Amino acid sequence: MLEISAGDTAWVLTSAALVLLMTPGLAFFYGGMVRAKGVLNMMMMSFISMGTIGVLWVLFGYSMAFGNSFGFEVGPTKPDGVTFFGLLGNPLDFAGLKGLMSGDAAVFTIPALAFVAFQACFAIIAVALVSGAIADRASFGGWTLFTILWGVLVYFPVAGWVFSFDGATGTDFHGGWIANWLGALDFAGGTAIHINAGISALALALVLGPRIGFGTKPMRPHNMTLTMLGAGLLWFGWFGFNAGSALGAGTLASVAWVNTLAATAAAMIGWLLVEKLRDGHPTSLGAASGVVAGLVAITPAAGSVNPVGAIIIGVLAGAVCAFAVGLKYKFGYDDSLDVVGVHFVGGMLGTLMIGFLADPEAPGAFGAAGLFYGGGFDQLWRQAVGAIAVTIYAFVVSYAIALLIKKTIGWRVSPADELSGIDLAEHSEAGYDLSPVYYTNKVQRTLVLTKDDLAETEKMGASK
Structure with missing residues (x-):
């Protein structure tokens, strides 16, 4: 076992706090984008995710993601001969976080509970991200039940596929199939969080249907000050999200930090350029959305590309997502706050660009080379398989969960409540x-x- 490092532990615990701050930041970001009569409900959808997922993670969620995986032996795809196809961590291995308070319980060079804390905040914000697609029309009870079912059936298993490496959380423990058998690179959650949440958001938007007046009445953000504040908090917290995923205070964390800065700055510029050329004026909403698009796209690639590659990913993410958010009008689905256009599209772009831009000299590439660095299509197909698998699994299960809730306790508030204001109807409060x-x-x-x-x-x- 590696010796626990006080410096690494301090950095990961600090990063966990930064990532937890991202969920209130998301509440501000989303809250400013809805109409005034729904701001509290929108923010509450983020906050309740901290409650439900925080409890589930301690009880069995961490174990489902990082316990010894159930699975089967299958022929290797990686050169190192990994043959185990891990599907789901044993929920009883660390149930109630038993056995993890010991000084011997470690993940690499940090205490196991520091890793538990860090990953808990990932799980919370992944769920909260989905809520933006169903703003202004979903009942709070329906959403709360969704956070529970989606966490258990979608996020916990997928997090294990992507983040659980063989032997990291227990001697001879098998991890997830994407990280180990497939060998796809996902530094901080392009698949597990952004593709996962983005495509699940599409499933919910399809089941719930559009808001009353969608496409015919203006539904402008009511408070761009809140949205800009939220974007700033997200960018601030994202340094913990990405650089913290190095699980140590060293070169890898430094590379991830700089790449996060570079890609996000470039994405904001890319989005604003599209707005200027297409619409004649750059907007504050475009700046905030560009920031988030860049953060999303660099998340999977933060450790495996160089800073120039990060800028390329950022510019592409800003421009592509600026166009992608308009697809909802073309295809008729009401993704209220552009979760699909930013998180699914941005997460997919960042994940696939690793296959082109992975630099073998980057510490998080572990020697893998993208197409532009002489690696051929080897890494690209691995990235594509991982991204497509998560997309299909998350969409199908999320759609089934959404239908179950619709047929049982119901999803939508009444038309009268939607028109008069969901804050008063669901919480008996007003934001202003x-x-x-x-x-x-x-x-x-x-x-x-x-x-x-x-x-x-x-x-x-x-x-x-």
């Missing part, structure tokens, strides 16, 4: 106290419309 303005003798007064207030204004002789 928009009190009318009154004037008395040219002095402005702001009053809350309660019966007592109205009576008081009559006494004062106030008039509108």
Whole structure:
């Protein structure tokens, strides 16, 4: 066993806190993009994911992802002769995180519980990402049940496929098939998180149907200040997301950090250029969306490309996703906040670009070379198989979960509640106290419309 490093442990625990901050950041990002009458509900959909997934991860989720995998022997595809096709971690191996408080329980050079904490925050935000596709129309109860079922049936297994390496969490433990048997590279979750969440979002959007007035009435973001704040928090937290995935404070973390900066900056520029050339003006929503598109696309490639490759991925992600978000109008699905166009498309692009741009000198490439670095199509086909497999699995299971909820407790709020405001209908709260303005003798007064207030204004002789 490797000796536990205090520096690596401190970096991973700090990174876990940064990744956890991303979920409230996502709540701001999504919250500003919906209409004012749905901002609290939108933010609550992110926050409840922290509750349900946080508990499930401790009880058995971590074990389903990183326990000794059930699977079968099959011929190797990797040169190192890996033959085990791992499908699902044993949920009983680490149930309740038993046995992981010991000083001997480690993952590489960090305590096992530091790894548990880091991966828990990944699981939380993966679920929360899906919510943007069904804004303004999904019942809070339906969404809460979805977070539970999707975490257990979709995220936990797929996380094991991608992130669980043979022997990392237990002596002679088998990990997931994408990481070990297939040998696809996914540094921090292009498949497990972004393709997974993005295609699942499409499944939910199809089952729930569009918002009332979709395509005919304007549904503009109500508060771009919140959205820009959320984008900034996401970018800040994403350094923990990507650089923290090195699981150590060293060269690999440094490469991932710089690549995350470079790709995201380039993606914002790419998106704004598309807006300027296509629409005549760059927008703050475009800047925020470009930032997220770049973060998504570089996530799988952060450790396996060089900084120039990161810029190429970023520019492509910004431009491609800027066009992809318009596909919902062409095909008629209501992906409210562009989860499909940004996370699925961006995650797919970043995952596949590894097959072209993987630099064998990058520490996270582990010697793999992309097509442009003399590696031929070997890494590209591995990336494609992993991405397609996650796409099919996540879409089918997510669609089934969505149909189950629709047929049982129901998904959508009533048309009346959707039109009047989902915040009041689902939470009996309003995001803003928009009190009318009154004037008395040219002095402005702001009053809350309660019966007592109205009576008081009559006494004062106030008039509108």
